[in-house]
Amino acid sequence: MDLQLPRGMRDFPPEEKILRDEVIAILKNLFELYGFSPLETPVVERWEALSAKYSGGEEILKETFKLTDQGGRQLGLRYDLTVPLARFVGMNPTIKRPFKRYQIGTVYRDGPIKKGRTREFYQCDADIVGSSSPLADAECVQLALDVFERFKIDVVVKINNRKVLYELVRAAQIPEKFTEAAILSLDKLDKIGPDEVIREMVERGIERTSAERFLSGAQDPQAFKNSEGYRELEPVLSALRDSRVVWTPSLARGLSYYTGTIYEVYAKDSSVTGSLAAGGRYDNMIGQFLGGTEKIPAVGISFGLEPILEVLKEQRRDLPLRKTVTQVYVIPFKTLVAEGRAVCQRLRRAGIKTDIDFSAKGISDGLKYANAYAIPFVVIVGPDEVAQGKVKLRDMRSGEEQLLTVEEVARQVAQRLS
Known part of the structure; x- marks a missing residue:
């Protein structure tokens, strides 16, 4: 056909x-x-x-x-x-x-x-x-x-x-x-x-x-x-x-x-x-x-x-078109997918448009995916972060990383995107 x-x-x-x-x-x-x-x-x-x-x-x-x-x-x-x-x-x-x-x-x-x-x-x-x-x-x-x-x-x-x-x-x-x-x-x-x-x-x-x-x-x-x-x-x-x-x-x-x-x-x-x-x-x-x-x-x-x-x-010829509505991409470690999903839900309830890496292939692959779609923020859910009751927020434009609670992530993302 x-x-x-x-x-x-x-x-x-x-x-x-x-x-x-x-x-x-x-x-x-x-x-x-x-x-x-x-x-x-x-x-x-x-x-x-x-x-x-x-x-x-x-x-x-x-x-x-x-x-x-x-x-x-x-x-x-x-x-x-x-x-x-x-x-x-x-x-x-x-x-x-x-x-x-x-x-x-x-x-x-x-x-x-x-x-x-x-x-x-x-x-x-x-x-x-x-x-x-x-x-x-x-x-x-x-x-x-x-x-x-x-x-x-x-x-x-x-x-x-x-x-x-x-x-x-x-x-x-x-x-x-x-x-x-x-x-x-x-x-x-x-x-x-x-x-x-x-x-x-x-x-x-x-x-x-x-x-x-x-x-x-x-x-x-x-x-x-x-x-x-x-x-x-x-x-x-x-x-x-x-x-x-x-x-x-x-x-x-x-x-x-x-x-x-x-x-x-x-x-x-x-x-x-x-x-x-x-x-x-x-x-x-x-x-x-x-x-x-x-x-x-x-x-x-x-x-x-x-x-x-x-x-x-x-x-807007010089401005790239947005490829996705996603504001935050959650990348959990392979053993922490359930915790990653819980983080997703908390961010969504706070009004943040959130997606998750279900495959859990690794941080590097997750960052490449987020970069390909120009997703502005990534949240990494790893064992060290979970032990402290926090997650790592990465600003994909500046490369800056912060250790924050989920509530703090929601506030930071909302402020920076407003």
């Missing part, structure tokens, strides 16, 4: 998974500081939910993994966490609002592969359901600013309102039936450049003069400052008052369910050119899942774990 992963999928060895878990823990902490509560939904959704009118739209469905169960029902792998949230709220219409939830999980898109983008990837979402206040939009952007401050990543937040785009379409005299096609093409501006955007719009059936007028307006921040879309955006910008937040009329966000404010977050001075986080207001989707009987406003933001990790790895 030729052992290979499916294209666009990957394994994460411990040294990478440890860093991923650290990032997720920081995101969870900040989500909860902002009052968001956790939610979990299935990876597989019914196709009619994924393809509903106010879901992701034509472009995203082209990248959706589709499958059929044994009962002949059409299903798909979720391509984001927003559609499952809308479906959840639709199935639980009596939930108290505003409902603030976060969810961290894998999503799937059968699209092109590039640096920072795979076909299975994590999204880390925070959404506010049931509030139409522009302060809710500002809250999501402020959350992003705080997240990247915690990661020490310098960012710029591009922000716009979808209504600005609709006004651009009308001003360019683009027929209404081509509205979404024009916006989808504009969404690729940073990736393919202005000439290719115009060429694509013409291929979609839009007249060249209209396409050029549309693109010109999207690149002129002054042209639509009196528009309805910008008037909706002003209170969001006023609430934030941050130079890192920049109004960008050309920002489109490809997903068709957005109805108002939209934003994308980019790292400055990084080889990772894709967005690190993105989101916006989607006031129609959830009501659609309720059959259109009620309009339920919602706004949210999604953090891309993969591109964030790529940026962090760039920043």
Whole structure:
């Protein structure tokens, strides 16, 4: 058998998974500081939910993994966490609002592969359901600013309102039936450049003069400052008052369910050119899942774990990744394995992440093992130490050794690692 992963999928060895878990823990902490509560939904959704009118739209469905169960029902792998949230709220219409939830999980898109983008990837979402206040939009952007401050990543937040785009379409005299096609093409501006955007719009059936007028307006921040879309955006910008937040009329966000404010977050001075986080207001989707009987406003933001990790790895290029979570490796003499296990348990109860050399092949082999995994401390359990009711603590970085009680070891390790 030729052992290979499916294209666009990957394994994460411990040294990478440890860093991923650290990032997720920081995101969870900040989500909860902002009052968001956790939610979990299935990876597989019914196709009619994924393809509903106010879901992701034509472009995203082209990248959706589709499958059929044994009962002949059409299903798909979720391509984001927003559609499952809308479906959840639709199935639980009596939930108290505003409902603030976060969810961290894998999503799937059968699209092109590039640096920072795979076909299975994590999204880390925070959404506010049931509030139409522009302060809710500002809250999501402020959350992003705080997240990247915690990661020490310098960012710029591009922000716009979808209504600005609709006004651009009308001003360019683009027929209404081509509205979404024009916006989808504009969404690729940073990736393919202005000439290719115009060429694509013409291929979609839009007249060249209209396409050029549309693109010109999207690149002129002054042209639509009196528009309805910008008037909706002003209170969001006023609430934030941050130079890192920049109004960008050309920002489109490809997903068709957005109805108002939209934003994308980019790292400055990084080889990772894709967005690190993105989101916006989607006031129609959830009501659609309720059959259109009620309009339920919602706004949210999604953090891309993969591109964030790529940026962090760039920043930490000179720092080795941790190969294990183990903080102390206990090496007992061959006749003292039971005593070694007892030491392990006492350290674990003190909150120290501890492993033990079960083989008891000897001190030299144990030290080599600890060194290979860059375990910071070793505890040696030998006859002389046991006779004194103590153990030997070795700092693997400095080589310093101390004769200590187990309680003293726990305190020393905790202090040095803090």
